[in-house]
Amino acid sequence: xxxxxxxxxxxDPRSEFHNTTQDILVENGVITKIESNLTNPGxxxxxxxxxxxxxxxxxxxxxxxxxxxxxxxxxxENGLKTAAASGFTSVAMNAxxxxxxxxxxxxxxxxxxxxxxxxxxxxxxxxxxxSKGVDLAELYDMNTAGAVxxxxxxxxxxxxxxxxxxLQYASNxxxxxxxxxxxxxxxxxxxMNEHVTSTRLGxxxxxxxxxxxxxxxxxxxxxxxxxxxxxxxxxxxxSVELIRDAKAKGLDxxxxxxxxxxxxxxxxxxxxxxxxxxxxxLRTQTDIDALKTGLKDGTIDMVTSDHNPLDVEHKKVEFxxxxxxxxxxxxxxxxxxxxxxxxxxxxxxxxxxxRFGVSExxxxxxNTLDVTLFNPNTExxxxxxxxxxxxxxxxxxxxxxxxQVYGIIANNIIALK
Numbered sequence: 040x041x042x043x044x045x046x047x048x049x050x051d052p053r054s055e056f057h058n059t060t061q062d063i064l065v066e067n068g069v070i071t072k073i074e075s076n077l078t079n080p081g082x083x084x085x086x087x088x089x090x091x092x093x094x095x096x097x098x099x100x101x102x103x104x105x106x107x108x109x110x111x112x113x114x115x116e117n118g119l120k121t122a123a124a125s126g127f128t129s130v131a132m133n134a135x136x137x138x139x140x141x142x143x144x145x146x147x148x149x150x151x152x153x154x155x156x157x158x159x160x161x162x163x164x165x166x167x168x169x170s171k172g173v174d175l176a177e178l179y180d181m182n183t184a185g186a187v188x189x190x191x192x193x194x195x196x197x198x199x200x201x202x203x204x205x206l207q208y209a210s211n212x213x214x215x216x217x218x219x220x221x222x223x224x225x226x227x228x229x230x231m232n233e234h235v236t237s238t239r240l241g242x243x244x245x246x247x248x249x250x251x252x253x254x255x256x257x258x259x260x261x262x263x264x265x266x267x268x269x270x271x272x273x274x275x276x277x278s279v280e281l282i283r284d285a286k287a288k289g290l291d292x293x294x295x296x297x298x299x300x301x302x303x304x305x306x307x308x309x310x311x312x313x314x315x316x317x318x319x320x321l322r323t324q325t326d327i328d329a330l331k332t333g334l335k336d337g338t339i340d341m342v343t344s345d346h347n348p349l350d351v352e353h354k355k356v357e358f359x360x361x362x363x364x365x366x367x368x369x370x371x372x373x374x375x376x377x378x379x380x381x382x383x384x385x386x387x388x389x390x391x392x393x394r395f396g397v398s399e400x401x402x403x404x405x406n407t408l409d410v411t412l413f414n415p416n417t418e419x420x421x422x423x424x425x426x427x428x429x430x431x432x433x434x435x436x437x438x439x440x441x442x443q444v445y446g447i448i449a450n451n452i453i454a455l456k
Contacts (some may be wrong), residue, residue: 040068040408040451043079047412050094050385053401061258063093069450073404086455088445090416092142092273096128097355097388098397101271102346102368103192108137112318113348113429115152115160121427122158124456125344125368126411128449129397130158134165135192141165141176146184153277157447157454159171161187161395166205166216172196175205182212182390187395188269190217190456193318193363195253197223199260206266213393215267218257220278221319225249226402227403230359232305232320240308242358245320247275254278258285261292269394272345274319276329293394293402294338296330297345298367298374299434313354317345331378334387341391344371348430365434370421372413373440381415384442409449417443 044063062077063070070262079085104118113121115132122130132149134140140149146162154372164181168174170191178189182325189209196202196218209216226249231237233244254270261268270282271292271343285292297317305321315321333339343368353362375384388411392399400409419425421435446455 041066041081041083042454043077043083043085044093045085045382047091047093049402050092050382051402054403054404060369063402068407069138070402070404070406070408073402078279086412088414090411090414091445092413092415093402093410094446095389095399095401097126097411098392098395099127099130099344099346099371100341100391100395101133101343102135103135103348104128105348106136107148111350111429115149116135117427117429118154119153119156119158119160121368123156123426123447123454124444126372126413126444126447127158127368128409128411128447129161129392131161131163131187131395131419132194133163133190134170139165139351141170143170143180143184146181146186150185157449157452159450161397163188163190163217164258165189166191166196167201172198172201175208177182177202178205178209178214179212182214188215188217190271191219193219193225195219195221199256202257203260203264206260206264208266209268210264213267215269217269217271218253219251219268219414220250220257220273222249222252225252230316231308232322234305234323236305236308240311246276247322247326250275250319251277251281254281255286258290258292261285261290262288266291269291272297272300272302272319272343273339274322274326274330276326277358279329279333279338283333286338293340295343295391298342299345299365301330301342301378302325302374303434311358312366313356313358314432314436315407316358316361317365317434318363341395342375342387344368348428349432350430351363354432365432366426366428366432369425369427370433370435370438370440370445373419373421373442374435374438377440385444411447412445412447412455414443415441417441419443
């Protein structure tokens with residue numbers, strides 16, 4: 040791949056060209072020159088776009104694509120197309136498929152289906168067999184096949200001894216264990232945050248306590264066993280405090296927050312729109328403020344779109360019976376920019392790579408090109424026309440967002456809209 044990228048503003052604190060506008064010459068997929076005005080040396084393809092900005096490729100630690108088994112929701116091929124169009128050069132794909140991805144052969148299948156795309160697919164294996172929370176899955180075999188972590192997507196591990204054993208066993212090969220933070224018996228039949236709004240709407244609530252109890256338990260287990268723990272999609276003020284204290288103790292724990300949990304409060308459910316039914320549920324403004332503080336001080340290590348396509352049969356039903364989840368890849372950049380501005384947004388979208396074994400490549404001469412191209416200034420209303428996914432369960436539909444993604448150049452492939 041030989042290309043010349045013209046007049047790109049580089050947003051990359053690791054690069055000596057950070058916050059400067061440069062031409063970038065790429066030959067055989069490697070950056071060979073970065074200068075203010077380069078001539079085309081060999082009739083290479085030139086990329087020149089309005090207000091072009093460029094950063095290291097973005098990473099998402101939690102996406103779902105459906106395949107195998109739920110191709111009506113989305114496929115791996117279209118999911119990776121969606122990720123590329125949304126600016127992500129690597130994504131960690133969850134195991135909530137049918138059959139559940141819980142063995143060496145399943146990881147091999149996912150990697151094969153995800154090969155030869157601009158966006159790299161990183162398979163996450165199930166932590167337990169069929170994600171039933173009873174017996175550990177084949178963690179080491181999946182690790183050798185290429186699994187980057189182990190997680191029963193949106194399913195908590197009720198048995199503390201099982202989680203203890205998982206942390207101990209995975210530590211033998213430096214494996215990363217994910218634990219969904221929810222105490223199911225406290226949740227009961229709850230479907231949204233337990234607060235004033237749930238009372239007003241007559242919906243059963245999910246108390247913040249359900250999340251915080253589970254996190255406290257897992258942090259005790261981590262302190263006892265050692266190992267590597269990642270807590271996905273936290274949502275409450277107390278959860279931030281618990282993880283901040285654990286890090287101060289030196290525990291090897293990281294966590295993420297879903298972008299929609301930074302943007303919407305539980306008041307958004309006033310119209311019973313099932314696109315706002317997510318797990319963990321939307322919380323209060325107090326929680327959002329604490330989550331933002333956690334991002335700024337490093338307590339929260341990364342953001343995720345928590346992209347989960349669901350077909351209309353699972354969403355166009357009564358609120359109590361609707362499935363949890365929203366698509367989020369397509370709206371991730373625009374939503375974050377609306378909240379944080381460009382540099383902080385890029386920082387959030389590139390954090391977390393190391394935790395999931397993704398190599399980072401700064402925009403510097405001699406490095407392989409792995410970049411996202413975007414215009415941070417475009418403002419628009421997110422609508423169905425912005426959706427690339429096969430499913431349209433978008434929590435950000437009709438929201439005013441800021442920032443247009445042009446696409447990515449990664450894995451020696453140009454994937455621009």
